[in-house]
Amino acid sequence: MKAFYAEEQKRHDPKAFLSSGAAQPNPEKPERVERLLAGALSAGCTIERPRDHGLGPVAAVHTPEYLDFLEHIYARWQRIEGASAEVIPNVHPIARNGSYPASAVGQAGYHMADTACPISGETWQSALWSAWSAVDAAETVMSGVPAAYALCRPPGHHAFADVAGGFCFINNSAVAAQALRKQAARVAILDVDLHHGNGTQGIFYARPDVLTVSLHADPVRFYPFFWGHADERGEGPGLGYNFNLPLPRKSADSAFLEALEVAFQRIRVFSPDALVVALGLDAFGGDPFGGLSVTTPGFSRIGEAIAKLDLPTVIVQEGGYLCDELGDNLTAFLTGFGGKMR
Numbered sequence: 001m002k003a004f005y006a007e008e009q010k011r012h013d014p015k016a017f018l019s020s021g022a023a024q025p026n027p028e029k030p031e032r033v034e035r036l037l038a039g040a041l042s043a044g045c046t047i048e049r050p051r052d053h054g055l056g057p058v059a060a061v062h063t064p065e066y067l068d069f070l071e072h073i074y075a076r077w078q079r080i081e082g083a084s085a086e087v088i089p090n091v092h093p094i095a096r097n098g099s100y101p102a103s104a105v106g107q108a109g110y111h112m113a114d115t116a117c118p119i120s121g122e123t124w125q126s127a128l129w130s131a132w133s134a135v136d137a138a139e140t141v142m143s144g145v146p147a148a149y150a151l152c153r154p155p156g157h158h159a160f161a162d163v164a165g166g167f168c169f170i171n172n173s174a175v176a177a178q179a180l181r182k183q184a185a186r187v188a189i190l191d192v193d194l195h196h197g198n199g200t201q202g203i204f205y206a207r208p209d210v211l212t213v214s215l216h217a218d219p220v221r222f223y224p225f226f227w228g229h230a231d232e233r234g235e236g237p238g239l240g241y242n243f244n245l246p247l248p249r250k251s252a253d254s255a256f257l258e259a260l261e262v263a264f265q266r267i268r269v270f271s272p273d274a275l276v277v278a279l280g281l282d283a284f285g286g287d288p289f290g291g292l293s294v295t296t297p298g299f300s301r302i303g304e305a306i307a308k309l310d311l312p313t314v315i316v317q318e319g320g321y322l323c324d325e326l327g328d329n330l331t332a333f334l335t336g337f338g339g340k341m342r
């Protein structure tokens with residue numbers, strides 16, 4: 001399978017984030033890339049550098065003011081006397097019915113959901129190349145190849161059309177789905193990350209052409225808290241085209257695979273022309289987040305099950321944090337998926 005990745009994606013190196021109010025090392029580390037590359041190579045992938053696709057495919061799912069913010073906020077932040085080294089918000093609108101702020105501090109609060117997505121001088125380029133990896137994977141699949149893997153880092157599924165959050169800046173899975181729409185009338189996104197894909201849900205919430213399905217740890221006491229509940233079903237023309245399957249904490253392989261079957265039923269009825277898998281590997285029991293208890297052989301079975309949908313598939317890397325098995329879990333998924341490929 002072809003895999004896409006550019007070295008620039010490794011330069012973003014966030015230092016800290018707040019967890020229950022306490023400063024902690026940011027777990028979205030550049031070293032993740034090494035583990036994931038090793039995992040993809042073990043699965044037999046060939047690694048290719050994506051092309052520069054410009055802003056078009058990114059602007060197809062994000063607002064112009066947000067992209068302008070992402071590109072320029074770091075330089076603006078440096079001009080504030082006494083400001084932090086990385087852009088981290090400290091004030092947020094309680095609702096977005098006020099005015100768009102002119103100041104860097106105000107815009108950081110407007111465009112950043114939480115403290116887990118610090119922006120440094122490297123963030124914009126890393127996020128752009130990450131999205132371009134997703135675009136190249138989508139173009140590969142549109143050329144008739146059954147599947148491709150995008151080693152997207154930084155990840156994307158917590159990024160809304162104009163809000164960063166949860167280590168995410170540009171929503172790579174949404175970029176891939178929108179790119180696929182050039183050929184595919186209907187696209188399904190299946191998000192198997194430990195955390196609910198709230199940004200992806202938000203981007204497509206009112207649209208019936210992209211079905212969003214997410215399996216994740218129940219957000220009742222877990223990030224992203226405000227989204228990911230079963231009663232969030234879409235709105236307007238998109239009503240019925242968003243499907244959330246929250247799982248009890250510590251659910252293991254059998255419960256995950258059962259929920260996956262329920263997801264497949266919805267996807268089959270939707271009858272998509274292409275699939276995006278938002279592949280978080282943090283549902284692993286040994287992941288630092290420890291929210292679910294999927295095993296390494298479990299990822300292989302998940303890959304095998306998804307391949308049975310027999311759809312042109314773009315696999316987009318989402319979460320999955322440093323632990324000894326991170327690379328093995330990617331190998332397991334890709335091997336399980338590939339074993340069922342024609």
Ligand SMILES: [Zn+2]
Nearest residue numbers: 193194195319
């Ligand atoms: Zn996650």
